[in-house]
Amino acid sequence: MKKRPASKARHNGASRPAAGRNGQRPADQERRYRIPDWRLERPQFHVTQKRTEAGEVRYSFTGDLDLAPPPIRESGYLTREKSIELYRWMLLNRRMEQTLETLYKQSKVVGGVYFGLGQEACSCASALALGDGDWFAPMIRNQGALLVRGFHPRDVMMQYMAKADSPTHGKDGTSHYGDIAQRNMVSPISMLGDLIPILTGVALGARLQGRNIAALTWIGDGGQSTGVTHEGLNFAAVQKLGLVLIVENNLWAYSTPTEMQFAIEDLAERAIGYGVPGMIVDGTDACQVFDATLEAVQRAHRGEGPTLIEAKMMRMKGHAIHDAAGYVPPEMLEFWRKRDPIARFEKHLLGKKWLTPAQNRELIAEVERQVDEDRTLAEASPMPDPAQAPKGVYCDPGCHPITLKYGGVKPARRGGAKLKQSEAALHFR
Amino acid sequence: MKKRPASKARHNGASRPAAGRNGQRPADQERRYRIPDWRLERPQFHVTQKRTEAGEVRYSFTGDLDLAPPPIRESGYLTREKSIELYRWMLLNRRMEQTLETLYKQSKVVGGVYFGLGQEACSCASALALGDGDWFAPMIRNQGALLVRGFHPRDVMMQYMAKADSPTHGKDGTSHYGDIAQRNMVSPISMLGDLIPILTGVALGARLQGRNIAALTWIGDGGQSTGVTHEGLNFAAVQKLGLVLIVENNLWAYSTPTEMQFAIEDLAERAIGYGVPGMIVDGTDACQVFDATLEAVQRAHRGEGPTLIEAKMMRMKGHAIHDAAGYVPPEMLEFWRKRDPIARFEKHLLGKKWLTPAQNRELIAEVERQVDEDRTLAEASPMPDPAQAPKGVYCDPGCHPITLKYGGVKPARRGGAKLKQSEAALHFR
Amino acid sequence: MPAVTYLEAIRLALWEEMERDPNVFCIGEDIGIYGGAFKVTDGFIDRFGAERVIDTPIAESAIVGAAYGASLTGLRPVAEFQFMDFIACAFNQIVNVLAKSHYRWGAPAPLVLRGPSGGGVHGGPFHSQNPEMWFVKTPGLKVVCPATPADAYGLMKSAIRDNNPVIFFEHKFLYRRIKEELPNGGGDFTVPLGRARQARAGRDLSVITYAAMVHVALEAAEALAAEGIEVEVLDLRTVLPLDREAIAETVRKTSRAIILHEDTLTGGLAGEIAAIINEEAFDWLDAPISRIAALDTPVPFSPPLEHAFLPKVEDVVREARRLRAW
């Protein structure tokens, strides 16, 4: 009988003292886990509910505010060209959202607008780390990821304006659309966490067809409290499926600080309970996000299972455009404003001379042109025809061929097992 | 601005290297957590799906089978008297279940029968560690806990026989009943994990009324995969509520081994991700279970929040009586049969001379008498009157007074805050 | 007392109940310092403290489970869903635990689950649903869908004082669109659960409806009155339990019935009511019962699509004319 080593290597490199045989051990055995933390600074913040002297309950804040913004961590993978591409996506992401804000103010948007301000590095760099055959499913703040993966600013704009030519033709809004034919994108779902088992299933479907793919999705510091997050990640871990889960810890979940969402320091610690690698990056550092995601993607491609990456940053606007975020201690915004991901990356590129100031200006101008053009196109699209409202609930015969993304399952043909008679659960006779 | 120490003590005693300021650290930072493991042996088992030469897929087993059963770990709390009481509950638990099996074979049971064979120490010792004002909610294998908390074997028997005098009067079966008036017991719910937020809520209700109580429930190695387990434990951790969660790792979830339920060694590791104390005990050692639960209960009483205790043991029968458990490698049963919790505890008590063989025989005989008497009473109860079927769906006026278990909420009266006008979310104008 | 909006009426009722009974408490996402996504509990935390206005993690099953647990200790929790669409995330707890609690083991569950539902605000497929039928289908629950500020106030008080789990759907389209003076000069009053209200008397035809559609029915009734068709509008207010007598009575009086709801048609409440009418007033019926409901689709986002999706005044007018001519 082969014995299993007591301290076998586990995904997160966990180790513990070898099991003694019938020997009593101290009651405080320590376990060690590696949670790589790539950040170049580790600010501590603490937000609690306190009653003010005026008798109101407000958030009270303490934190490391006096840190100087760190440099960008050098990437092990990003070439000059790729870096500039990434920078461009981030610019496009921001510019598009600024334009959405304008459109909103002009009452051209239906409903609200969600922003990823301050989180562009996280959305864009992670999406850029995916390979062609990989899948992703954005959350509402990952509008940059859509651009990276081949959608146009006009697609997003038309969604917000509920136009006929939007990807969903007005059936849904915001960045709630997807594309299984070309861009391997699963549409966002409002219910937080639902995408996690779904992306796990996408990876499962690919593996059944003989391909280990990466399936990337994001979840907030708030959304990770949902049960489906747990179910999905655990299933991915058990099945060793290539889920790449980026936990976007932007310190707030709508109006609620992280302290009221979980009782641990770092959400990366959650990885331990699933036996998957977990790590921490600075979500405002595009290089860290890119490298960490790329390594997770590579792991997925090698069939080594899921990875949890906690990206720390700050939601720099309210929950959506209607929310002035008056509950957020202003010092926090101040602190993070100095860590603007685009400004930091710009400085990094300029500093490395990968980008000259002139090239930078041209890039910015070009991005603005593109957004303006798209805006014109988007505005020109008509509203949908009401006759479309009842259509499309079902995929009726002929409506869609079902395409096997990776060529279909090639079953290993086995023996001559035949269907045999079987017994039902007896006490339900 | 007060800075938060980077390595402040956390619930599970987690520590990590102090955060360097803007200094790059190695990418493999280690974190240390204390997961006390009180077991006196730490067998390793490993079950996987393998194709046999005959072409069938079956479980293949490797494991530490050659260990000699360890002694019982001395309790820090159990007096002689309490130990004998505990032993008696375990005997009663087993004897009652044996009688249920007999009743089933005589076709007197409606539906199936669930057993806690091999898990009596876990059910009884944990329930015994609760104080009077504490609450509990058993799972199907914790029938021993019902006895400890004041129900009679006849109550359980009548439930299984669907009798009119059963606690639910035939409305529900098995151990699916509860008692909020006297015994502070929430009825089991089939959907695994649902009890966890409920017990958290019970503790919340008590705290609002000024009492820190312990609220104990159990969850299986299988059931812990459910989303609601995550939601409930996380909420308890955030609110520091006195949930005591005993994870009964009996190596199987129906027909599925733990290896296919989670990708970690020990479910106690899950505690880390919630920032709560987690530990491991031998579930067949009544002293370990009692001491660990008692300390968790004391922590709850002190308002220090939840505790997760993983109790390792083996389900010594099939999932329910209909299930012959042919899928279980027989070596595993063999191994654990030598670790019968009752036999071990009996030996412990005899060895300590806390019980003489004569006393032991008398105790056993008395337990048998009690069960036989209860069986007679239970069998004599009539089946319910069909006219009761439509009744009791609602608690109509007068049907129940709502009793405040801990005297009700005494609100801290605050200032003269008045209801003022308010704005709705703007983008839903 | 000045007129209050539908939203203010709900806030007021909730506030007063918390003042009256310290065992009432609120639990939900962002309900504390923020005061809730729609600001129903704005300022509550200042008055009642973080102990009784509990901001939770985003975990609907935990919220419902914890509310139920607290109710077992005798308290009366009021749980908010940020949007009632998210009630689907706590579905199992509601239908399997709460609804069966009293029948299975005699434990009352005096709690309220409340939040905004309904469309017409371009909320799209995940922020516009009318999920009442999931619960009307489940014995053991009570389900409330008020249409007016006064009813919202009085029903909220009844819901909180009830010993059963009550699901309270607040129609978000109405939140700030309708205003009225509360009866009883602003003093405490309740509206009993399970009783419909005659929103308008008429002799020619009954429109049986609830929630936002009551206002559509009333508008249609105005228009039809000009044509000499006198429409009676029955506002159900509570959809579980249903007021069978009131339904029977109005149909026996008018012999023609339209059932109108904003929820989708198939499996909607209209079927249930059609069956009740059939059982209670078959011999009085002079025309088939007409159902007007939303399209059998998810709620589309774009205004022209959502407009096509929702039942409209002209639909009621058209059906009324058709039935009248039957």
Add this chain to the structure above:
Amino acid sequence: MPAVTYLEAIRLALWEEMERDPNVFCIGEDIGIYGGAFKVTDGFIDRFGAERVIDTPIAESAIVGAAYGASLTGLRPVAEFQFMDFIACAFNQIVNVLAKSHYRWGAPAPLVLRGPSGGGVHGGPFHSQNPEMWFVKTPGLKVVCPATPADAYGLMKSAIRDNNPVIFFEHKFLYRRIKEELPNGGGDFTVPLGRARQARAGRDLSVITYAAMVHVALEAAEALAAEGIEVEVLDLRTVLPLDREAIAETVRKTSRAIILHEDTLTGGLAGEIAAIINEEAFDWLDAPISRIAALDTPVPFSPPLEHAFLPKVEDVVREARRLRAW
């Protein structure tokens, strides 16, 4: 080919579909080596391997989510719920993700969610439910409730081949109680979704029903035939989409209708069908439509209580006599 039970018919259909189409796979709890709680997939893992017969952790939302995800890559997952009662734990994924998928963003979800439902086996409140109305109420889903082995076989094949999410309720009371020879000599055949079946022809009265109650209706029809009342029994087979024409046709023929289902009364399918009859056959009706359904309670455990809870042959006989005499 020998006669097969309802359960064997389902197994056979599933097995043959997995043989025919390698892109069909099974996922669920204990479905592998154990072959499922009711042994529907017994031996499947030996034939198709652990890759295509996937035993999961106990996590219904993960199962449904993963099945949906896999379907997006073109596969056709068949997910088992150990009991359909546990479908409540995946409710949000089903109604908000699967059902809306095609409408929202054009992604078909060719998958089947299947498992045992229904009472009569003393399973108690958590192992006996008929949860079909939660889904009939939700546009975008299809819902199947077969009553016979042949239909179970043919409908399972159609469900697997359909490009929409299909919820397939297998009535556990029928699993091993009924047997029949499959048509087509045991060769492959399908039964289209959305089409009812005349289970018995008659001129005096229609009983419209589905699943296990079809057999109750047929037994009642036998008894009534002896009294000279010729009952037509319509077996709906698919409850979403409903076969409106077949419903209209039988009522136009007999002018009297009983709707019978095992699900509880309020919010049950009978209401929907009553409305359809009203819309399609009002002028033909000679008596009120009668609904026979389970009591509006959770499913009680004890046999005498469950017997009182469930609709019975004598209920149908009594109602048939009453309607006949109207």
